Amino acid sequence: MKIFADNTIIKDFINQNNYSDASKTLFEIQKNDWQMLKNGVNSLSAVKTKSFQFDGFKIKAQFNAGRMTSTSAKVDSKSISERKCFLCVENLPEQQRGILYNNYIILCNPFPIFPEHFTITHKEHQPQRIVDTFSDMIDISRDLSEYYSVIYNGPRCGASAPDHLHFQAGNKFFMPIDDEFHLIKNEYGKEIYESDDLSMFAVDDGIRKFISIESIDRDLLIKTFSRFYKIYSEIMNEDREPLMNLISFYEAEYGWRVIIFLRSKHRPAAFFAEDESKMLVSPAAIDIGGVCVFPREEDFNRITKEQLADIFKEVFVDRSELEKIIIECTKI
Numbered sequence: 183m184k185i186f187a188d189n190t191i192i193k194d195f196i197n198q199n200n201y202s203d204a205s206k207t208l209f210e211i212q213k214n215d216w217q218m219l220k221n222g223v224n225s226l227s228a229v230k231t232k233s234f235q236f237d238g239f240k241i242k243a244q245f246n247a248g249r250m251t252s253t254s255a256k257v258d259s260k261s262i263s264e265r266k267c268f269l270c271v272e273n274l275p276e277q278q279r280g281i282l283y284n285n286y287i288i289l290c291n292p293f294p295i296f297p298e299h300f301t302i303t304h305k306e307h308q309p310q311r312i313v314d315t316f317s318d319m320i321d322i323s324r325d326l327s328e329y330y331s332v333i334y335n336g337p338r339c340g341a342s343a344p345d346h347l348h349f350q351a352g353n354k355f356f357m358p359i360d361d362e363f364h365l366i367k368n369e370y371g372k373e374i375y376e377s378d379d380l381s382m383f384a385v386d387d388g389i390r391k392f393i394s395i396e397s398i399d400r401d402l403l404i405k406t407f408s409r410f411y412k413i414y415s416e417i418m419n420e421d422r423e424p425l426m427n428l429i430s431f432y433e434a435e436y437g438w439r440v441i442i443f444l445r446s447k448h449r450p451a452a453f454f455a456e457d458e459s460k461m462l463v464s465p466a467a468i469d470i471g472g473v474c475v476f477p478r479e480e481d482f483n484r485i486t487k488e489q490l491a492d493i494f495k496e497v498f499v500d501r502s503e504l505e506k507i508i509i510e511c512t513k514i
């Protein structure tokens with residue numbers, strides 16, 4: 183199939199099961215031979231950032247005009263059914279190439295936030311859902327871990343293609359939370375469970391609420407996530423997938439660290455405002471991981487630390503829901 187990169191260096195890395203370097207090489211090659219990606223990467227040099235320091239962590243605001251389509255994407259079922267799926271192989275840009283990884287294709291994201299930003303799509307058109315694909319996510323995270331963290335945005339919580347299963351990957355430590363996790367956990371974390379094999383914490387840092395699971399044992403991690411998922415679904419009273427964004431960070435020595443951001447809504451009220459209070463911001467994993475994207479310069483210019491904190495607080499579950507999750511997860 184023409185979609186797969188026909189390059190001996192990439193093939194050599196794949197043969198060595200080294201998907202980190204295969205992906206990095208793909209990005210380097212596509213940056214030169216695919217104009218759309220070249221433009222996207224070049225536009226990153228025009229990105230402006232400012233940093234807000236909170237007690238023990240920071241959130242950066244990034245003005246990134248290239249993210250307008252994604253931030254403002256219509257994800258209601260009518261809009262989705264009326265458009266061609268942009269992640270299906272037959273609809274990908276002519277010059278795009280990818281790497282086959284099990285049932286997935288690793289693709290360069292031509293509208294990057296990370297310096298090297300990938301979309302990892304399922305080969306087939308099937309809905310975005312985590313409950314039975316969590317094991318895929320952590321495998322990808324392990325196999326790309328030399329350079330990249332892997333993220334997941336729920337179908338009603340930031341995925342701009344809720345109808346086509348996909349993850350994203352980007353440079354480790356680009357999101358401040360990759361680096362700040364332990365500080366945040368020590369300062370704001372409440373232990374749910376801790377053993378030699380697995381550690382589970384609940385964190386409320388004042389603007390975000392999340393559950394972290396750290397383990398080097400793949401099966402135990404999968405089992406724990408699956409139990410958490412059931413509890414979270416019940417507490418949020420959801421038949422559909424409860425709202426969440428995930429970041430998986432893997433190191434050979436310590437194993438996985440999965441952060442599960444607990445969300446109450448997809449977009450803040452300011453997103454829908456029709457007066458001057460409108461703020462085009464649509465928080466998903468990267469944003470709440472500490473790089474909050476603003477595709478409109480005027481929003482970037484006027485956003486304050488207090489406003490950003492309020493926007494984050496608005497889209498996370500409340501304290502009582504977190505308490506219920508802690509109580510139920512403690513029984514696991």
Ligand SMILES: [Zn+2]
Pocket residue numbers: 267268269270306307308345346
């Ligand atoms: Zn599709």
